Amino acid sequence: MDINQIQDEIIDEFAFFEDWMEKYEYIIDLGKNLPLIDPSKKDEDHLIKGCQSQVWLEAKDQDSTIQFTADSDAVITKGIIALLIRVLSGQKAQDIAETELYFIDKIGLREHLSPTRSNGLVSMVKQMKMYALAFQHKS
Amino acid sequence: MDTTTERTPIRPFEITEIRRDFPILFREMNGKPMVFLDSAASSQKPRVVMDALVHYYEHLNANVHRGVYKLSQEATDAHERGREVTRDFINAASTKEVLFTRGTTEGINLVAQCYGRQFIKAGDEILISGMEHHSNIVPWQMLAEQTGAVLKVIPVTERGELDMEAFDKLLTERTRFVSIVHISNTLGTINPVKEIIDKAHALDVPVLVDGAQSAQHLAIDVQALDADFFVFSGHKVFGPTGIGILYGKEKWLEAMPPYQGGGEMIKTVTFEKTTYNELPFKYEAGTPDISGSVALGVALEYMQEIDHDAIQAHEQDLLQYATEGLSQIEGIRFVGEAARKASVISFLLEGAHPYDVGTLLDKLGIAVRTGHHCTQPLMDHYGIPGTVRASFALYNNREDVDRLVAGVERAARMLR
Structure with missing residues (x-):
């Protein structure tokens, strides 16, 4: 599936939730079940420091696509990371660099990606795109 | 110039009437009646101030x-x-x-x-x-x-x-x-x-x-x-x-x-x-x-104008009531247990990040502050990333505390 197909799929899934708490229960589950980042990568080099929560991000290129793994100390942040990874990981570098992440807005989580929230997520998305740009120019 | 003699007679502290002075307390947040517990960051304003x-x-x-x-x-x-x-x-x-x-x-x-x-x-x-x-x-x-x-x-x-x-x-x-x-x-x-x-x-x-x-x-x-x-x-x-x-x-x-x-x-x-x-x-x-x-x-x-001793007694009552209510929740840890305290409670839930707790409380209509509260050296001292902080002002009431305790209980269940 391409990036936008996955975004639309997530939007459809979230349409089923009746209220905020259900939505967050799902995000928390995603966070708890996110495959862990390799512990050796949870270091200063991979750290994106937010004021509220912190994020670790690692990127690997594999057959002209990029694989992301990530972690956070806050489980809701981690759940949103799981969604971002589902959308972007395994995609082509060029697609990642050029994509517009509209699903966050559509499922009502924009506040978590507001620059003033300072939970590391905005910088994480920027970082994912930077990796994509870098890999693109490498290949 | 000494104005103490001209001061308006003391108004007795009556919480229902005090709350009516603060119109913002009656708005909703995320579809729920708002509980505002962040007065340590900024207090709400009575109508007379806006006027x-x-x-x-x-x-x-x-x-x-x-x-x-x-x-x-x-x-x-x-x-x-x-x-x-x-x-x-x-x-x-x-x-x-x-x-x-x-x-x-x-x-x-x-x-x-x-x-x-x-x-x-x-x-x-x-x-x-x-x-x-x-x-x-x-x-x-x-x-x-x-x-x-x-x-x-x-x-x-x-x-x-x-x-x-x-x-x-x-x-x-x-x-x-x-x-x-x-x-x-x-x-x-x-x-x-x-x-x-x-x-x-x-x-x-x-x-x-x-x-x-x-x-x-x-x-x-x-x-x-x-x-x-x-x-x-x-x-x-x-x-x-x-x-x-x-x-x-x-x-x-x-x-x-x-x-x-x-x-x-x-x-x-x-x-x-x-x-x-x-x-x-x-x-x-x-x-x-x-x-x-x-x-x-x-x-x-x-x-x-308001009886100051009564305000203090009210705030101390909220502090005590909230401390008692929250301490019933499994895994709660208070940060700051001084003998003399103002109506500010900082806490952590075991296994939960303050950001998670604050996010869920927000969706339940409860405004608290999370993070290091601009006191990073103090957080380093306790070895924690931050706390959830509820602060009470003269316009808060016991229902606000009840909503907070129920909200934290629910967050604890979801995050455990």
Whole structure:
């Protein structure tokens, strides 16, 4: 599936939730079940420091696509990371660099990606795109 | 001028009526009736304060202190009345000692720079504590960098109190200034500032008291405290944002150089030499926040009208009720358990990040603050990334506490 197909799929899934708490229960589950980042990568080099929560991000290129793994100390942040990874990981570098992440807005989580929230997520998305740009120019 | 005799009769504290004074309490947040528990960051405003702002712009707006026309005189009177009300509120000896600032932060920066540049030299020690807000750390670090002075820190105990034995040792003949928070914004601890001031004065060391939190909760008497400087913000005492107060003893304000140059603060200007205006105007360059000073006066009068002992009893009841309610929740850990506390509760849920707890409470309509509360060194001391903080003001009630406890219980279940 391409990036936008996955975004639309997530939007459809979230349409089923009746209220905020259900939505967050799902995000928390995603966070708890996110495959862990390799512990050796949870270091200063991979750290994106937010004021509220912190994020670790690692990127690997594999057959002209990029694989992301990530972690956070806050489980809701981690759940949103799981969604971002589902959308972007395994995609082509060029697609990642050029994509517009509209699903966050559509499922009502924009506040978590507001620059003033300072939970590391905005910088994480920027970082994912930077990796994509870098890999693109490498290949 | 003593206005205590003219003061409005004390209004009994009746929580339902108090709440009606604050229209914002009746709005919804995320589809739920809002519970506002972040008054330590900024308090809500009573209707009279909003009315004062509108009234000022509708009837009084003109620049102050210079106009020969009637309107400017009326604006000046209203502005200076705000100063007089503030003087009375903190029981300063004179309005010369009451300076308008933008807030607590600016007040501390003003003292650090003006007192510091005049009186602090390389090797001198400035004493603060481990529970200071960043705004009572960074200005002194800047001064230390400029002058070669050294910053010393009074440690905080596990319960969240100042280690007074350590203070006794840190206060020496090298100490040139003490700057200390009255009530910790993160822990709620009420510090023994009177004792600190007395001990510092015994060595001729002046003391600044950061009253950002205390002005909302305690009756302030700068003369009884014998504080050299006392700073607070208007928006935390039910007034508007953008205005604050720096109280300073006249002898210091006379001896210090001015902060910023410009209009208002001068007597005469030639290209060769400028002479400065008298107190308090010497420190008030530029057009002041006139609507702010007017409305701040109204906010302080609002507080003074209500039976203060009853407000304190109410806030202490909320603190106790909330502490009891929250302590029933499995895995809760309080950060800050001082013997003397204002109505501020910081806590953590085992296995849950403060950001997660705050996010879920928000969706339940409950406004709390999460994070390090601009006290990163204090968080490092406890080895935690931050806390969830609920703070109660005079307009909160037991239902607010019930909603908080139920919300935290629910968050705990979801995050476990």
